[in-house]
Amino acid sequence: MKFHNYLLKQAEPILNDIYQSSFVKGIGFNNLSQQQRDYYVAQDSYYTDEFSHLFDLTITKLTTEQQSTQPQTLDETVAHDALLASPNMLNIPPDDHNLAYLDHMKTEIMSGDATNAMLALLPCTESYHLIGKRYLNTTAHNTYSPWLEYYTSSAYQDFTQWSWQVIDAQIPDWQKLPVNDQKRYLNTYLTSYQFELSFWEHAAQQ
Ligand SMILES: Cc1ncc(CO)c(N)n1
Secondary structure (H helix, E strand, O other), X not given: OOHHHHHHHHHHHHHHHHHHOHHHHHHHOOOOOHHHXXXXXXXXXXXXXXXXXXXXXXXXXXXXXXXXXXXXXXXXXXXHHOOOOOHHHHHOOOOHHHHHHHHHHHHHHHHXXXXXXXXXXHHHHHHHHHHHHHHOOOOOOOOOHHHHHHHOOHHHHHHXXXXXXXXXXXXXXXXXXXXXXXXXXXXXXXXXXXXXXXXXXXXXXX
């Protein structure tokens, strides 16, 4: 089993909660209010802007070989547009859970090694791809299909696979990691997953 498969197995309970969270089901089954979409798109526009800076920071920690295979970076505007937010979203400031998530990633990127940095970012990339795969084509005439299509597109899939490959290459023998390193990596990764769940839960509560 590769390192990313081991990690994903540890995240399975949180990922199942994400799949079952009412906002994610709302995307899958075409059932979201205007207020929920405005809130989510406002939060996520802020998040993805910051994420691209955090990604650039992480890239500087990788080898030149890893950097050279990096797929083109993604512009998630298409995904946001698919949720048809109203201009009211411009009045919604970034919420505390969002800032705390970004803070967590930044701290782990700055204070840890390249693997720790990649693991802070991985739940973001990976969970959206898995959500897309899970709910694509579950509902006929789904208004939000372009959102699901974006996160299952070949460009997004390439990006997810590149992340997995980098992590697996960095830690080919994860069973042999010193216990403390294994704990730190797992904690960095699962904390990001917990923030992903919380991001969806806050959006549903609107
Ligand atoms: C909160 C969050 N996590 C992950 C992604 C996927 O890029 C996103 N757009 N927003």
